[in-house]
Amino acid sequence: EVQLVESGGGLVQPGESLRLSCAASGITFKNYWMSWIRRAPGKGLEWVAHMNEGGTEKFYMDSVKGRFTISRDNGKNSLYLQMSSLRAEDTAIYYCVGWGLLNYWGQGTLVTVSS
């Protein structure tokens, strides 16, 4: 069974940092492009960041460039999102998503940025 399990979400104040993790099992992780996609309360889905299989190509949405960093450890079957200078508008459920012949989503981890 394929599982993508996110962790690391929580309540933080504006300007603070948070690191999200995603542990993958049941797939050959190193063969998958991986993304972080979010859904803010009452809004639609938004593509945050994306990384190729080897970690050599990274893409970010404009509003998180310079603040968020996506990374992966293929030896640990894990994906990460380091988030800094968090803003209220970053409040959302963050999903870890794998892209190959098939597509897999985790259940998401909630990040709340509020004072």
Next chain:
Amino acid sequence: DVVVTQSPLSLPVTLGQPASISCRSTQSLAHSDGSTWLHWFQQRPGQAPRRLISKASNRDSGVPDRFSGSGSGADFTLTINRVEAEDVGVYYCMQYIHWPHTFGQGTKLEIK
């Protein structure tokens, strides 16, 4: 950025009746390999999204055959030929040929 526009945003449907959702992109999603780089997703209440359709018209494994995708270029449609209660949720199209990849606003399907 490529803008993807869905309509309608709210879709009340009677059980057993058909439903369709339109998705339009500001740029063509046709790839040089002949495929079309558009996905359709379903997000049921309280669940993570799941992909229903890849490359505009290819149903994912396990997706009921009442779901179908059609279209080309910049104009696409998701059709459910007989809506069931389990189809309630929000449906999104997404283009992934242009960066940043962008989603439509979502269409909320509910049962009348």
